[in-house]
Amino acid sequence: MKFILSRLGFYLLAFVTAVTINFFLPRMMPGDPIKSFLGRLAMNGGQITPETISALEALYGYSTSTPLWQQFFQYLGSVLAGDWGMSTRFFQPVFEVLGRGMLWTLLLVGTYLIVSYTLTTLLGIYVAWKRGTWTDSVITVGSVVVSSIPSVVMALVMYFIFASNLGWFPTSYAYHPSLDPAFSGEFIGSVAYHLVLPLLCMVALGMGNVMGMRSNMINQLGEDFIVMGWAKGVRDRKVMLHYGARNAILPMITSFAMSVGAIFGGSLIIEIIFNYPGLGQVMFQAMLARDYPLIQGYLLIMTMMVLGANFIADCLLFVLDPRLRTQLD
Amino acid sequence: MSKLVEVKNLCVDYITFNGRVRAVSDVSFHINQGEILGLAGESGCGKSTIAYSLMRLHRPPALISEGSIEFEGRDVLAMDDDQLREFRWKETSMVFQSAMNCLNPVKTIEYQFWDIFDAHGLVSSRDESIEKAKELLRIVDIPTERLFDYPHQFSGGMRQRVVIAMALALKPKLLIMDEPTTALDVVVQREILQKVYQLKEQFGFSILFITHDLSLMVELCDRIGIMYSGKLVELAPAKQILSQPLHPYAHGLGDSFPTLHGELQEMKGIPGTPLDLQNVPPGCRFAPRCFKATAACREQEPQLLQANEQRWVACLEPLKIASQAQQPEPLTQSHSEPSETTCAEAL
Numbered sequence: 013m014k015f016i017l018s019r020l021g022f023y024l025l026a027f028v029t030a031v032t033i034n035f036f037l038p039r040m041m042p043g044d045p046i047k048s049f050l051g052r053l054a055m056n057g058g059q060i061t062p063e064t065i066s067a068l069e070a071l072y073g074y075s076t077s078t079p080l081w082q083q084f085f086q087y088l089g090s091v092l093a094g095d096w097g098m099s100t101r102f103f104q105p106v107f108e109v110l111g112r113g114m115l116w117t118l119l120l121v122g123t124y125l126i127v128s129y130t131l132t133t134l135l136g137i138y139v140a141w142k143r144g145t146w147t148d149s150v151i152t153v154g155s156v157v158v159s160s161i162p163s164v165v166m167a168l169v170m171y172f173i174f175a176s177n178l179g180w181f182p183t184s185y186a187y188h189p190s191l192d193p194a195f196s197g198e199f200i201g202s203v204a205y206h207l208v209l210p211l212l213c214m215v216a217l218g219m220g221n222v223m224g225m226r227s228n229m230i231n232q233l234g235e236d237f238i239v240m241g242w243a244k245g246v247r248d249r250k251v252m253l254h255y256g257a258r259n260a261i262l263p264m265i266t267s268f269a270m271s272v273g274a275i276f277g278g279s280l281i282i283e284i285i286f287n288y289p290g291l292g293q294v295m296f297q298a299m300l301a302r303d304y305p306l307i308q309g310y311l312l313i314m315t316m317m318v319l320g321a322n323f324i325a326d327c328l329l330f331v332l333d334p335r336l337r338t339q340l341d
Numbered sequence: 342m343s344k345l346v347e348v349k350n351l352c353v354d355y356i357t358f359n360g361r362v363r364a365v366s367d368v369s370f371h372i373n374q375g376e377i378l379g380l381a382g383e384s385g386c387g388k389s390t391i392a393y394s395l396m397r398l399h400r401p402p403a404l405i406s407e408g409s410i411e412f413e414g415r416d417v418l419a420m421d422d423d424q425l426r427e428f429r430w431k432e433t434s435m436v437f438q439s440a441m442n443c444l445n446p447v448k449t450i451e452y453q454f455w456d457i458f459d460a461h462g463l464v465s466s467r468d469e470s471i472e473k474a475k476e477l478l479r480i481v482d483i484p485t486e487r488l489f490d491y492p493h494q495f496s497g498g499m500r501q502r503v504v505i506a507m508a509l510a511l512k513p514k515l516l517i518m519d520e521p522t523t524a525l526d527v528v529v530q531r532e533i534l535q536k537v538y539q540l541k542e543q544f545g546f547s548i549l550f551i552t553h554d555l556s557l558m559v560e561l562c563d564r565i566g567i568m569y570s571g572k573l574v575e576l577a578p579a580k581q582i583l584s585q586p587l588h589p590y591a592h593g594l595g596d597s598f599p600t601l602h603g604e605l606q607e608m609k610g611i612p613g614t615p616l617d618l619q620n621v622p623p624g625c626r627f628a629p630r631c632f633k634a635t636a637a638c639r640e641q642e643p644q645l646l647q648a649n650e651q652r653w654v655a656c657l658e659p660l661k662i663a664s665q666a667q668q669p670e671p672l673t674q675s676h677s678e679p680s681e682t683t684c685a686e687a688l
Contacts, residue, residue, distance in 0.1 A: 144401075236443040243396055243437075244507075245429040245460045254456075255445050262447075334447060334491040 015337075019326050023319045030315040034308055035087050039080065071098055091312065097305035101298055106309035109294060114313065116186050117290035119203075121279050123211055128218040129268060136225020137257045143230060152226065159220035163213075163278055167285040170213050175286075181209040184287030210286045214279065224267060228260040235259075262333055269325035273318045345413060345514055345547050346395065346433075347371040352407035353390050353399065362618050364390045364403070366571040369645060372515065377541065377548040379558040379579065381594070382568035383615050388551045389438060391568075392519045395549065396433050397425055413514070431461055434508040435517040440501045441524055444492035450474070450503055451488045457510045477506040481536060498529040505537060509544070516541075517549045522557075534561060555594055559583055564651075567591045570616040570626040573645055576653040587654040589631045625657065633658045 096106035283292025298306040353365040454474035481502040522530035575588040583595040593611035613630035624639040
């Protein structure tokens with residue numbers, strides 16, 4: 013409990029730091045959105061009245077005349093209140109725009125993390141146990157080759173073969189447009205069906221983890237307690253799982269937490285290619301339109317995701333590694 | 342005394358990129374019931390390799406290439422996987438060289454005891470296993486409430502005692518102790534070995550005790566085998582091996598250790614370094630470092646021959662023992678001859 017509270021405190025601090033940087037970074041750059049808007053307006057021959065300026069200030073949620081530190085506290089308050097400003101591309105509150113895509117991205121990334129880490133961990137355990145054999149070579153080399161394909165190439169190839177040419181999978185959307193979201197078998201089936209191809213693509217790209225798990229496991233198999241396990245007459249299967257794998261998964265949990273940020277980033281490309289209505293589409297358009305409030309909002313969400321994943325990993329390690337437990341208690 | 346284990350012409354090879362390296366070459370010995378046999382020698386001379394062989398724990402690239410191991414008349418090398426699994430720990434158990442690292446760090450001691458009983462189908466419930474484990478912890482003087490702790494919560498000496506308790510769990514007939522106290526200080530070492538000796542007297546098992554600490558060995562063991570570069574060069578009662586060595590290497594070892602009792606003498610080392618097993622020259626392996634080596638020693642490889650009723654030595658120019666000048670005769674006529682040729686061929 014004490015551990016969880018101290019970790020929570022740490023993550024809160026990390027979050028506040030991230031929010032602070034998130035606030036100051038754009039403001040340290042020359043120019044500001046209101047001035048640039050006014051500039052464009054003037055160039056196009058528009059009228060600039062005090063009303064125009066105050067309207068813009070209301071839209072962007074800050075005033076050029078307020079000091080920076082006051083703006084910062086205003087910003088902090090509105091972040092916590094869920095008021096993340098207006099998207100300049102979609103003319104809707106950032107929170108709403110992100111909320112729409114967030115669900116699908118979370119579904120994709122969440123399923124990916126579960127499927128990929130389960131698969132690569134089990135494969136890694138298996139090939140390490142069978143190391144030096146034919147199976148080991150095929151799986152090891154195969155996973156390295158597959159995971160070193162650039163994600164854009166992988167996604168495009170899979171899209172053209174399986175969705176466009178063979179027509180086995182849908183070419184876009186997260187569920188069939190004729191369906192209304194409902195908790196029905198038909199709707200869930202459609203969602204799963206639309207998820208398969210982007211998910212497969214991401215899982216293939218993440219196959220490199222097999223190598224990580226394999227080498228962890230091989231390291232563990234060289235340890236003395238493994239030999240002692242055999243000497244005790246413990247069955248092979250139990251030595252493999254309770255002696256080898258049980259120790260080898262510990263570093264995997266850390267690597268899982270570290271990779272969450274990159275996975276969210278990587279999923280954007282996949283979503284765009286498969287026309288999946290996650291944050292990828294939204295962010296692509298936001299970036300083209302220099303939609304700063306939306307980009308900032310996205311950064312905030314990413315920060316929360318990464319911190320959240322790290323917190324989960326910390327808790328998992330706390331449960332799985334007794335050495336960590338004693339150290340912290 | 343009847344023989345518990347009989348090892349004949351054991352050869353163990355490691356497969357390397359430069360071909361096979363014979364780590365243990367044509368080693369024969371036996372362990373009697375209730376006896377403590379010591380194996381001494383420099384690092385890398387094959388002591389631990391022999392210990393692993395007795396439980397068939399070698400994994401590639403190591404393999405037993407020649408010889409036989411009989412445990413109470415059963416051929417250990419012929420056992421299939423299931424028989425071997427049942428044999429391990431039940432008949433022969435082992436205290437590993439690095440008892441510090443041979444406990445699974447993420448499981449409690451209780452779980453690791455349960456593992457043993459469960460693997461051999463000897464308990465019907467977890468509670469029964471806990472009771473037995475507590476009994477064993479009491480034997481090695483560890484408070485029973487520590488049963489549910491994890492390995493890292495114990496000190497080095499305690500961990501060693503836990504491992505000894507585990508090794509005794511199934512009341513094995515042979516306990517292998519592979520440098521069990523190397524990582525511990527002298528006081529703890531003494532405590533542990535006294536405990537082991539006491540338990541041996543109580544339960545009557547045999548011990549194969551491996552160390553490079555000769556003075557410790559002389560105190561504890563009944564008989565001692567001296568190994569050099571994968572060969573057993575001398576086998577003798579413990580009291581005689583340092584006082585009346587037959588092999589020049591045993592003589593050199595005796596001069597390299599201070600005795601625990603008696604006056605301090607000047608210590609002499611043995612010049613030179615151990616043999617590179619990848620490149621074994623003809624003749625006696627110790628010849629390049631031997632003060633008595635003759636031209637014949639560099640050509641002819643000596644066999645382990647019986648010097649008298651209790652002593653064996655592999656040397657062409659053995660040191661004289663004042664009262665016991667007996668002509669050496671072969672240890673095992675029927676076995677040493679044919680397999681020597683096969684070993685020689687493999688080399």
